Amino acid sequence: MVAAFFSSLITPAMAALGHYLRAYGQAQKEREPPAIPRMGGLAIFLAIVATWGVLLLIPNDVRSRFQSEWPTLAMFLLPAMLVMLAGFYDDLKGASPWQKLILEITAAGMVWWVGFRITTLPLFGYAIDNFLLSFLLTALWIVAVTNSFNLIDGLDGLAAGIAFFVTLSVFIVSLLQENHFVCIITITLAGALLGFLKFNFAPAKIFLGDAGSLFLGFVLATLAIYTSQKSSTLLAMVVPFAAFGLPLLETSLTVARRFLSGRSIFVPDRDHIHHRMLQKRLTIKGAVLSLYALAALFSLGSLLIIRSTGNLVALVAVLTGVLGWFLSSQLHYEELSELNEYITRVMHCQRRVLANQILMRKASKQLEEVPALEESWQVLIKALEALEFDSSTCQFSGCWNGSAPLLHPWSRHEHSNRNYCWTISIPLLAGKKKLGELQLRRTLKKDRLLFEFSSLLNTLVLSFEKQLRRRYEVEAVKTLVNYGRPKESPLRSNLLAMGKKA
Structure with missing residues (x-):
């Protein structure tokens, strides 16, 4: 007094x-x-x-x-x-x-x-x-x-x-x-x-x-x-530490908001808890009294701990956490909403990402085991379909001299509008020589890729490229046999060049 x-x-x-x-x-x-x-x-x-x-x-x-x-x-x-x-x-x-x-x-x-x-x-x-x-x-x-x-x-x-x-x-x-x-x-x-x-x-x-x-x-x-x-x-x-629940909640939210927005944590703003409450059409007195009640709850919860059993302490801790989460969610911070959506997406998609990574490893192993290029093309198509691509085409360069394999382009039945998609072209090489090009397409309407694209290149594409290189070498040998030594051909020259490098 x-x-x-x-x-x-x-x-x-x-x-x-x-x-x-x-x-x-x-x-x-x-x-x-x-x-x-x-x-x-x-x-x-x-x-x-x-x-x-x-x-x-x-x-x-x-x-x-x-x-x-x-x-x-x-x-x-x-x-x-x-x-x-x-x-x-x-x-x-x-x-x-x-x-x-x-x-x-x-x-x-x-x-x-x-x-x-x-x-x-x-x-x-x-x-x-x-x-x-x-x-x-x-x-x-x-x-x-x-x-x-x-x-x-x-x-x-x-x-x-x-x-x-x-x-x-x-x-x-x-x-x-x-x-x-x-x-x-x-x-x-x-x-x-x-x-x-x-x-x-x-x-x-x-x-x-x-x-x-x-x-x-x-x-x-x-x-x-x-x-x-x-x-x-x-x-x-x-x-004594638990009694500071409301001030520390404000500090945590402020630091998190400014960090997620890419701003300095020292730059002031008008997005504190009390500002948000005023934006919800509360009067100054109404907002202050509401926060008084919340501070009193935190203080009461901290005092309940003194003579509590372990179960009651756990209950108070859980209720305090739920109260803080509920208050944060009701304030509708854009930064926290985006973070929540991001975490949800990551948690939801991570299992799919892992499954797709495993799928690519298994498909890569199959590609190396199948004897024919046409069979490996079918294995590749099946994997690309599971990875939610919409079409793929393998185009060959002129170095094949008319002996390029016949690999039919693949496309989903529902994929008709090629103008509304993105396309990536991946060169297929034998040393420095370009054997062809693998084109993959995917509609823009679909969500993000649920796999590591580098894994696609290092597993599926690499294994398919090995199969294509073996096929090219076989065709080159056939050309040597058919044309004989005196007659030069592009395939023969390419094969000899590859042999010298080896």
């Missing part, structure tokens, strides 16, 4: 200061003017500090415990202030995403150095003894959560309200663990958020700004790590 009181007093003063400094947020178009200052983060921070100051003035057990944790608090607060100052500079002057990212990683390194680090993988219970891996996981977690609150800070009261639910979850876990340090910080933060929401909820008179959203994300991410470190059971370690 004290923190809420101070927050409700300080926030209007910070709003006035924001107008003076012209630290304005991006107001909703339907409300412009007036411009809205981005000084909420500083208001929350000052309310927390004022509350702690009052706490130190009143002699009681809480003050004694708080004073005993003062070194830990100082080591925790300095990096948090660094992140807040980076956000404050961005609100006033503007900072690049890379500049903010470097400062966030630096702050994460500072808290890792003083002992706020991930040493066990939640849910798996795997101990992390490698310092580099511990640092990377800690930095990744802190940076991801810090920016997740920055991403959801797009509607009046949204980020602050979701932070309130996450803070309550972390508070309850720390209370059950008798972790007084985290209890004091989280209950103070929750009160400051309540007092701030009075002015931040729609229609907002002040915004969190990057200073506020980055500060909240960093503080909550670090407290989640500290709470999990103090947990005596594996399930209790999971709870």
